Amino acid sequence: MDDRLVYRLDALAAIFMGAVLLVWATLLTTLSGWPLSPAFLLGVGLFLVPWAGFNAWVSVQPAVPLSAARVHLAVDASWVLGSGALLVAYAPRMSGVGVALVVAQAVAVLGVFALKLVGAARLRPARG
Template sequence: MDDRLVYRLDAFAAIFMGAVLLVWATPLTTLAGWPLPPAFLFGVGLFLVPWAGFNAWVSVQPAVPLRAAWVHLVVDASWVLGSGALLVAYAPGMSGVGVALVAGQAVSVLGVFTLKLMGAARPRLVRG
């Protein structure tokens, strides 16, 4: 498997999710049923747009640069841990849909993290 494929897919997912969060932060906050303001989801959307660009850049390199792979692993792990923290802190007051959305994207990012980790463990990465 081409290690860059997961970065292409992550770029697509990030730009899609970022756009959704930027446009629908308020209704999604209401749907999730948590006390965080819509600005939280809007901020996550703002982060995801350049993150998608970084993923796209990595996906067109001749090989995944090792430093870029490490940045991705740290950010993806932080995302999963942050999602878990949100669930611990807010799940009792969240709607079932909100819990499912946060848990579902956390599991998805964990899968992406695993694929990136497997690629980073292979010795084919360009050092840089």
């Protein structure tokens, strides 16, 4: 399998989710019962647009740069841990839809993290 494929798919997912959050942050905040301001989701959307670009750049390199893979693993792990922290802090006040959305995207990012981790393991410089 081409390790760059996961970065292509992540780029598509990030630009789609970023656009959705930029356009519908207020609606999604209301629908999910999210107790934070819509500005939080707007900020996440603003982050995802350049993140999509970074993913796209990595996906067209001849090989995934090890330094880029490390950045991706750190950001994806932070995303999953942050999602868990948000659920612990706010799930009791969120709607079922909101909890499901946060859980679904956290599980999706965890899957992407696992695929990137497998690819990154192949990038490690040989020790000898």
